[in-house]
Amino acid sequence: MPKSDKGMEDKTExxxxxxxxxxxTSEIEDVVVRESPLTIVLNDQELVTLLCSPADQxxxxxxxxxxxxxxxxxxxxxxxxxxxxxxxxxxxxxxxEELAREALFSRLITSGCGHGASFYSxxxxxxxxxxxxxxxSVSEVLALTKEFQHRSETYRATGGVHSAALCDTKNILVFxxxxxxxxxxxKVFGECLLKDIPTDDRLVITSGRISSEILLKVARRxxxxxxxxxxxxxxxxxxxxxxxxxxxxxxxxxxxxxxTNNHRITxxxx
Amino acid sequence: MPKSDKGMEDKTExxxxxxxxxxxTSEIEDVVVRESPLTIVLNDQELVTLLCSPADQxxxxxxxxxxxxxxxxxxxxxxxxxxxxxxxxxxxxxxxEELAREALFSRLITSGCGHGASFYSxxxxxxxxxxxxxxxSVSEVLALTKEFQHRSETYRATGGVHSAALCDTKNILVFxxxxxxxxxxxKVFGECLLKDIPTDDRLVITSGRISSEILLKVARRxxxxxxxxxxxxxxxxxxxxxxxxxxxxxxxxxxxxxxTNNHRITxxxx
Numbered sequence: 001m002p003k004s005d006k007g008m009e010d011k012t013e014x015x016x017x018x019x020x021x022x023x024x025t026s027e028i029e030d031v032v033v034r035e036s037p038l039t040i041v042l043n044d045q046e047l048v049t050l051l052c053s054p055a056d057q058x059x060x061x062x063x064x065x066x067x068x069x070x071x072x073x074x075x076x077x078x079x080x081x082x083x084x085x086x087x088x089x090x091x092x093x094x095x096x097e098e099l100a101r102e103a104l105f106s107r108l109i110t111s112g113c114g115h116g117a118s119f120y121s122x123x124x125x126x127x128x129x130x131x132x133x134x135x136x137s138v139s140e141v142l143a144l145t146k147e148f149q150h151r152s153e154t155y156r157a158t159g160g161v162h163s164a165a166l167c168d169t170k171n172i173l174v175f176x177x178x179x180x181x182x183x184x185x186x187k188v189f190g191e192c193l194l195k196d197i198p199t200d201d202r203l204v205i206t207s208g209r210i211s212s213e214i215l216l217k218v219a220r221r222x223x224x225x226x227x228x229x230x231x232x233x234x235x236x237x238x239x240x241x242x243x244x245x246x247x248x249x250x251x252x253x254x255x256x257x258x259x260t261n262n263h264r265i266t267x268x269x270x
Numbered sequence: 271m272p273k274s275d276k277g278m279e280d281k282t283e284x285x286x287x288x289x290x291x292x293x294x295t296s297e298i299e300d301v302v303v304r305e306s307p308l309t310i311v312l313n314d315q316e317l318v319t320l321l322c323s324p325a326d327q328x329x330x331x332x333x334x335x336x337x338x339x340x341x342x343x344x345x346x347x348x349x350x351x352x353x354x355x356x357x358x359x360x361x362x363x364x365x366x367e368e369l370a371r372e373a374l375f376s377r378l379i380t381s382g383c384g385h386g387a388s389f390y391s392x393x394x395x396x397x398x399x400x401x402x403x404x405x406x407s408v409s410e411v412l413a414l415t416k417e418f419q420h421r422s423e424t425y426r427a428t429g430g431v432h433s434a435a436l437c438d439t440k441n442i443l444v445f446x447x448x449x450x451x452x453x454x455x456x457k458v459f460g461e462c463l464l465k466d467i468p469t470d471d472r473l474v475i476t477s478g479r480i481s482s483e484i485l486l487k488v489a490r491r492x493x494x495x496x497x498x499x500x501x502x503x504x505x506x507x508x509x510x511x512x513x514x515x516x517x518x519x520x521x522x523x524x525x526x527x528x529x530t531n532n533h534r535i536t537x538x539x540x
Contacts, residue, residue, distance in 0.1 A: 013504040018528040020408045022538045030527060035481055035503035051482060051505070138290045159520070160479055160501035179481060179503055209430055211305055211449060212321060231430035233305035233449055234283040235321070250429070257300060258288040268292045 010034060011055050011154050011161075011177070033160035035179050040064065041090045053154075053161060053178045056187045057082050060178070061089045063190025067217045074193050129244035132224035134201045136169045137266045138256060141227060144172065145251045148205045149229070151175050155207070163207045164188045166199060166223075173197065181208030185217050192221070199223050206230075210249060215239040225264055227251060232259055280304060281325050281424050281431075281447070303430035305449050310334065311360045323424075323431060323448045326457045327352050330448070331359045333460025337487045344463050399514035402494035404471045406439045407536045408526060411497060414442065415521045418475045419499070421445050425477070433477045434458045436469060436493075443467065451478030455487050462491070469493050476500075480519060485509040495534055497521060502529055 017030045036054040040047045040061050047070075052060055058080045065071045071093060078092040144167050152163045154177050164184040166174040174197060176187035185206060192199050199221040206214060210232035216239070218226050226240065227248045240247035240260040247259040258265050287300045306324040310317045310331050317340075322330055328350045335341045341363060348362040414437050422433045424447050434454040436444040444467060446457035455476060462469050469491040476484060480502035486509070488496050496510065497518045510517035510530040517529040528535050 015504075015507055015529060018532045018535075019525060020528060020535060020537060021525045022407075022409050022412070025537055030529075032502055032504050032507055032529075035505035037505075137292075139292050142292070158501055160503060179479070209449070231428055232302055233430060234285075234302050235305035235307075237285055237302055255289060255291045258290060259285060259300075259302075262288045265288070265290060267290060267295055 011053055012158055031157050033154060033158040033179055037087050039086075039088045041088055042070065043092060043095075044090075050180075050183060052180060052183045054087075056176055056191070057089055059176065059187040059190035059194065060183055061091055061190065062193055063186030063188065064183075065091060066189055066193055067186055067220060069220075074196065077194075080194075129242075130219060130222050130224050131244065132201050132222075132264075134169070134203075134224050135264050135266050136203060136225060137268050139268050140169050141248060141251060141256055141265070142254060144169075144203070145205060145227060145229060147172055148175075148207075152177060152207070163205075165205045166192060166197070167203045167205060169203070172205075173202070181206060182213060182217070184208070185214060189217065189221050203227060209233065210236040210240075210247065212236055212239050215243065215245065215247075219243045219245060224261075227256075281323055282428055301427050303424060303428040303449055307357050309356075309358045311358055312340065313362060313365075314360075320450075320453060322450060322453045324357075326446055326461070327359055329446065329457040329460035329464065330453055331361055331460065332463055333456030333458065334453075335361060336459060336463055337456055337490060339490075344466065347464075350464075399512075400489060400492050400494050401514065402471050402492075402534075404439075404473075404494050405534050405536050406473060406495060407538050409538045410439050411518060411521060411526055411535070412524060414439075414473070415475060415497060415499060417442055418445075418477075422447060422477070433475075435475045436462060436467070437473045437475060439473070442475075443472070451476060452483060452487070454478070455484060459487065459491050473497060479503065480506040480510075480517065482506055482509050485513065485515065485517075489513045489515060497526075 011034055012031045013034050014029050015032055019026050019028050034054055035051055037049050038052050038057055039049045076094045078094060081090045148165055154161045161177045161179055162181040162184045163177050165172045166188050174188050174191050176184050178184040178187060202223060203225040204218055204223050205227045209230045210228050212235040215236050225246045229251045232247055232249045237259045244261060246261040246264040248256050249259055250257045281304055282301045283304050284299050285302055287298060289296050289298050304324055305321055307319050308322050308327055309319045346364045348364060351360045418435055424431045431447045431449055432451040432454045433447050435442045436458050444458050444461050446454050448454040448457060472493060473495040474488055474493050475497045479500045480498050482505040485506050495516045499521045502517055502519045507529045514531060516531040516534040518526050519529055520527045
């Protein structure tokens with residue numbers, strides 16, 4: 001059975017396994033990434049249970065509520081209290097009970113692992129396009145992505161987590177990991193919200209595929225450039241186009257694919 | 271903008287992109303995996319919108335409803351009707367409106383991308399352990415996994431989908447792909463349900479990481495052996511142990527890791 005590993009901030013556990021080949025059997029100790037349920041209670045009403053990596057839970061809860069449109073600024077958050085033992089996090093907001101009811105109703109309609117179909121029928125999801133004069137060179141994208149990949153210690157140990165980061169054109173400013181790619185992104189934006197870190201005119205990098213849900217999170221924070229070493233989906237490309245976001249995918253080796261709004265990516269020397 | 275590619279069953283789209291290196295810029299055509307919203311309407315009530323690959327939608331809808339415990343057998347399904355243009359699939363069940371209301375209530379409590387915390391506190395999630403005398407050799411696991419990887423054409427074209435399959439010890443019996451690893455698994459089990467394909471004493475292979483939600487889907491179909499080339503999470507390992515499921519991970523090259531219930535995996539010649 002898993003034992004906790006304090007050395008990596010409780011993000012991994014050691015397990016005894018059998019390693020088999022056609023010819024040999026050996027009993028070894030392996031490291032797996034931790035997964036824990038986190039139940040968000042918003043103004044005394046149970047809202048949702050996320051399956052996540054048990055670290056940075058406050059950032060996750062606040063980022064999730066922001067992404068889902070249940071809070072709109074830091075000022076609305078009165079308190080965030082994590083109850084470690086039970087996996088419950090309680091968030092109190094200014095608007096109180098009324099918001100929670102509205103939230104539950106909203107979940108009821110959109111619910112599940114997606115959003116309501118109405119969210120996907122038009123460009124007016126977020127109200128407006130992302131406007132930004134930010135530009136970044138191919139070399140800067142490659143350098144940031146390289147640094148980003150070096151940061152993920154848990155992935156190297158377990159092969160089981162996603163990462164996300166907020167950057168300027170030179171440096172990683174906020175970095176998070178989680179077993180879920182949506183959670184990793186929400187942790188980054190939750191930290192930005194709680195620490196008043198601006199996201200306008202900045203870049204976001206994700207280790208995961210770029211689907212429509214990731215685009216919506218990024219658009220909601222007005223981030224003009226989104227980078228991944230993985231592939232985008234068709235709806236991700238369509239939304240990036242419509243939302244004015246520069247989508248850079250398949251950053252591998254020395255080349256990048258720019259899917260949309262390529263005016264923000266410059267060749268070096270230009 | 272994406273154009274549909276009929277050649278791959280509408281699972282991919284072609285997009286015009288810029289490919290950049292530090293020295294060069296070229297305009298090329300790339301292929302991305304399609305992502306579409308699918309809204310499941312159960313007995314005239316909108317239940318959930320899944321973001322998925324637009325193929326095998328009937329299998330997905332039925333598999334999803336089964337995994338969520340909203341249907342328990344094929345006999346309960348009166349009709350499944352896909353409305354291609356609108357991305358809506360209507361499922362009618364024997365229990366009718368009463369079930370839909372119950373379903374919505376259930377989503378309201380557990381909701382989100384996870385399940386309620388109560389689901390995770392005990393072993394009695396599914397009522398009982400998976401019992402099966404099935405055994406498979408390391409060589410058979412390696413051969414099945416190799417065949418499984420060869421089957422995923424969409425992944426090779428786009429780098430953007432997950433696959434899942436039901437197998438016996440020699441052959442792949444049911445194979446599905448989707449942008450989501452949960453959806454790929456639900457498509458497999460939906461097809462099994464609709465075609466009366468037994469899942470007892472069989473194996474499931476997934477391309478994705480093995481988290482608790484995947485374990486719950488597999489346990490609900492009484493599948494004794496679960497195989498992935500990726501990593502499991504700690505909760506995935508704990509649930510597999512408790513549910514009597516043999517969990518095989520990190521199938522790479524010529525070796526496999528067996529995390530739980532290793533009596534079902536034999537070295538060759540044993």
